[in-house]
Amino acid sequence: MKLELRCATRSQWLDAVRGDFGRFLQDHAACEAKASAMAIHIAKHYPDKIDIVEAMTELAVEELAHFRDVVRRLHAEALTLAPDTPDAYVNALLSHMRRGREPFMLDRLLIAAIVEARGHERFALLARALDEGESKRFYESISRSEARHYQLFLDLALAHFDTSEVGARLDELLRIEADIVNALPNRAALH
Numbered sequence: 001m002k003l004e005l006r007c008a009t010r011s012q013w014l015d016a017v018r019g020d021f022g023r024f025l026q027d028h029a030a031c032e033a034k035a036s037a038m039a040i041h042i043a044k045h046y047p048d049k050i051d052i053v054e055a056m057t058e059l060a061v062e063e064l065a066h067f068r069d070v071v072r073r074l075h076a077e078a079l080t081l082a083p084d085t086p087d088a089y090v091n092a093l094l095s096h097m098r099r100g101r102e103p104f105m106l107d108r109l110l111i112a113a114i115v116e117a118r119g120h121e122r123f124a125l126l127a128r129a130l131d132e133g134e135s136k137r138f139y140e141s142i143s144r145s146e147a148r149h150y151q152l153f154l155d156l157a158l159a160h161f162d163t164s165e166v167g168a169r170l171d172e173l174l175r176i177e178a179d180i181v182n183a184l185p186n187r188a189a190l191h
């Protein structure tokens, strides 16, 4: 099964990011830290699902390495970590999580897959816009990681739920995500 976002990020997003790259880096660092924490949280929530625990502990380490890499870039620019700000995009998506152990688990995996897919799309856009050099290569590699991550979450969903159920809910959530993206202002931030 493939995951295809229903709307492309607008060029104004890239303008906002390039207009205040330091702020974007601070937000990017926060996103990587949250991604690592979320992976640990999911692992601890499903101790009996061995495949999920193993995948999430691996992912937590990888996201933490991304966090370290972005912190290094921040410090190289003489910037520091900034306090977390609410992520309206992620919060809007999470508000669509259904209750009940099974639906909750499917929604959590699919929302994570969609967030990773949007990260993949945006980091690739950014990498394409940057001049040849270390920063461009860094964002190309981050974008490739996010592509692997969305596939990982999708594969976990397919390992635990019927294909038709996954496909139907993914379709709904992708439509919801497109509406959320289109309604949000463009900021110097990942979302």
Ligand SMILES: [Fe+2]
Pocket: 032, 035, 062, 063, 066, 145
């Ligand atoms: Fe990451």
Ligand SMILES: [Fe+2]
Pocket: 035, 063, 116, 145, 146, 149
């Ligand atoms: Fe990721």
